[in-house]
Amino acid sequence: MRILVYEYASGGGYAQQAIPPTILAEGYAMLRCVTTDLTAAGHQVTVPLDERISQVNSPLDIHRAFSVSAMDEPQKILLDSAKNCDAILIIAPETEQTLQKLVETVERTSKISLNCTSEGILAISGKAALSDWLEKNGYTTPKTLLLSKSDEVISLQAAITSQLSYPVVFKPVDGTSCSAISLVKKEEEIGAAIEKIKHQSVNSEFIVQEYIDGLAASVSVVSNGEKAVAISLNKQQVTLAAAEDESCYIGGCVPLDHQLKVRALSLAEHLVEAFAGLRGYIGVDVILADDNVYVVDVNPRLTTSYVGLHAACRLNIAQALVNAVTESKLPEKCTFSSVAFFAKHETRKPTATEFLKAVKQEAVVCPPFPLEETNTATALLLGKGDSLQDAYLRLEEAKKSLNSITG
Numbered sequence: 232m233r234i235l236v237y238e239y240a241s242g243g244g245y246a247q248q249a250i251p252p253t254i255l256a257e258g259y260a261m262l263r264c265v266t267t268d269l270t271a272a273g274h275q276v277t278v279p280l281d282e283r284i285s286q287v288n289s290p291l292d293i294h295r296a297f298s299v300s301a302m303d304e305p306q307k308i309l310l311d312s313a314k315n316c317d318a319i320l321i322i323a324p325e326t327e328q329t330l331q332k333l334v335e336t337v338e339r340t341s342k343i344s345l346n347c348t349s350e351g352i353l354a355i356s357g358k359a360a361l362s363d364w365l366e367k368n369g370y371t372t373p374k375t376l377l378l379s380k381s382d383e384v385i386s387l388q389a390a391i392t393s394q395l396s397y398p399v400v401f402k403p404v405d406g407t408s409c410s411a412i413s414l415v416k417k418e419e420e421i422g423a424a425i426e427k428i429k430h431q432s433v434n435s436e437f438i439v440q441e442y443i444d445g446l447a448a449s450v451s452v453v454s455n456g457e458k459a460v461a462i463s464l465n466k467q468q469v470t471l472a473a474a475e476d477e478s479c480y481i482g483g484c485v486p487l488d489h490q491l492k493v494r495a496l497s498l499a500e501h502l503v504e505a506f507a508g509l510r511g512y513i514g515v516d517v518i519l520a521d522d523n524v525y526v527v528d529v530n531p532r533l534t535t536s537y538v539g540l541h542a543a544c545r546l547n548i549a550q551a552l553v554n555a556v557t558e559s560k561l562p563e564k565c566t567f568s569s570v571a572f573f574a575k576h577e578t579r580k581p582t583a584t585e586f587l588k589a590v591k592q593e594a595v596v597c598p599p600f601p602l603e604e605t606n607t608a609t610a611l612l613l614g615k616g617d618s619l620q621d622a623y624l625r626l627e628e629a630k631k632s633l634n635s636i637t638g
Contacts, residue, residue, distance in 0.1 A: 243299035268549035351508020403432035445520025450499035482574030485539025594629030
């Protein structure tokens with residue numbers, strides 16, 4: 232098939248704005264890995280690239296890339312490009328309904344959408360509503376409060392303190408990754424967390440959840456819209472910070488061996504099957520704590536864990552996604568050839584020569600793009616090994632190697 236893959240950060244989603252390097256690192260890494268897999272499966276892949284990305288030697292294994300100017304709108308890009316493709320895959324955040332709106336645009340064409348349906352995305356897009364549904368349907372999930380930015384701080388403090396125990400986690404209702412998230416350890420820190428939410432989220436509401444002390448993980452799932460198959464349990468490296476600092480998603484490890492693995496995989500399959508319209512690739516965020524699997528979020532799209540799956544899994548996940556959507560065919564048990572450990576790594580902005588050297592490094596999945604609007608850059612690196620320790624050591628070697636290039 233002729234497949235258009237549109238990734239928001241690298242494909243023009245930040246037109247006329249600075250592209251956040253850390254978001255670009257995740258987005259471009261997913262783009263590179265899924266397009267490599269689609270090409271390997273025999274598809275002709277076309278990709279739109281922000282002109283700031285297309286100006287440098289971007290290491291994509293694709294049929295064609297075209298440059299997107301700062302004036303182009305994502306919806307226009309999709310409608311114009313749809314004429315020359317059979318199917319479209321969108322990689323975009325749920326924030327401000329971005330993913331849903333882009334998928335709706337694809338659904339208005341005659342082309343195959345390789346995403347969850349727009350209705351499926353809408354059904355799970357609100358974190359508060361999803362938490363309420365999970366609780367009512369017997370899933371273990373952190374206790375959650377839905378609150379309003381317009382309420383007085385003293386009222387919010389009273390509501391939180393009376394219903395939750397500290398520490399708690401402040402989140403936007405439609406955020407992606409760790410945007411606008413704060414870990415609040417005592418009542419006096421609530422004001423600063425609210426201000427952070429106000430500045431980083433346009434939604435009038437936000438949620439506060441109890442903090443669960445456990446291992447952050449995710450489950451990668453492939454679904455045909457009726458039945459689902461859990462591909463792997465993945466470790467997530469996440470840092471939760473106070474309001475004055477930035478919480479961040481660092482990276483992860485695929486696969487994760489854990490005593491709760493079987494339960495987590497089964498839970499994720501049943502959860503995805505419970506929502507109509509969830510098809511293709513879906514990520515389920517969980518916390519593994521004591522003897523419980525806490526469901527935190529459902530991501531109706533490709534997630535950064537795909538980077539690890541691409542490197543370590545013997546199954547071509549991209550083709551499995553295509554098969555699930557177009558033929559309702561689901562993969563059998565997934566096996567792994569290695570362990571993959573991946574992480575974002577900040578460097579200074581490289582020169583053109585340094586960038587070309589970085590691109591040639593095998594462990595560099597997303598190179599540190601030298602964007603004009605920043606003095607730093609963010610790469611996404613990956614280490615592979617026979618064990619978690621081996622993969623981690625190779626990741627650390629990759630960081631040292633990149634540092635020797637960028638200085």
